[in-house]
Amino acid sequence: MTAWSVPGLDDSAAEKVRTQLQERLVALIDLQLTLKHIHWNVVGPNFIGVHEMLDPHVEAVREMTDATAERIATLGGEPVGTPGYVATTRDWDEYDLKRASVDSHLKKLDEVYNGLIADHREVMREFEELDLVTHDMMVEQTEQLEMFQWFVRAHLENAAGELKK
Numbered sequence: 001m002t003a004w005s006v007p008g009l010d011d012s013a014a015e016k017v018r019t020q021l022q023e024r025l026v027a028l029i030d031l032q033l034t035l036k037h038i039h040w041n042v043v044g045p046n047f048i049g050v051h052e053m054l055d056p057h058v059e060a061v062r063e064m065t066d067a068t069a070e071r072i073a074t075l076g077g078e079p080v081g082t083p084g085y086v087a088t089t090r091d092w093d094e095y096d097l098k099r100a101s102v103d104s105h106l107k108k109l110d111e112v113y114n115g116l117i118a119d120h121r122e123v124m125r126e127f128e129e130l131d132l133v134t135h136d137m138m139v140e141q142t143e144q145l146e147m148f149q150w151f152v153r154a155h156l157e158n159a160a161g162e163l164k165k
């Protein structure tokens with residue numbers, strides 16, 4: 001438990017927000033590393049499009065990571081971003097593709113976004129009650145993440161709007 005947060009925010013709300021933000025920080029660090037891993041390992045037709053699409057996503061997710069960590073610090077907490085902490089506290093499996101086709105990576109990345117965005121939305125709703133400033137940050141992040149998932153899905157989609165399985 002931390003001794004202070006921001007004026008006007010009660011201690012138990014601040015503690016909940018810091019805890020939830022730490023989980024989002026782990027997810028975003030994991031995502032930025034995974035996006036680079038895909039950038040390096042994707043092969044086959046459309047290689048260059050996907051390879052180049054991912055770098056701006058990495059940049060945006062790095063900024064989200066920074067903002068999330070700094071929000072934890074602003075609220076009097078200690079953001080933890082070390083590799084060992086990320087690897088041992090996340091509750092999902094390691095991204096398991098290495099060199100693989102565009103379709104394989106993008107299907108897998110679509111699943112990564114499904115989990116991450118659903119969790120973002122869940123805490124976004126909780127933050128609406130707990131802290132509107134943090135809520136606003138999460139709304140912005142979720143909007144961007146949903147757009148990135150659309151970019152991914154657009155590669156998997158056919159003219160009927162169905163996603164490749």
Ligand SMILES: [Fe+2]
Pocket residue numbers: 039
């Ligand atoms: Fe690169």
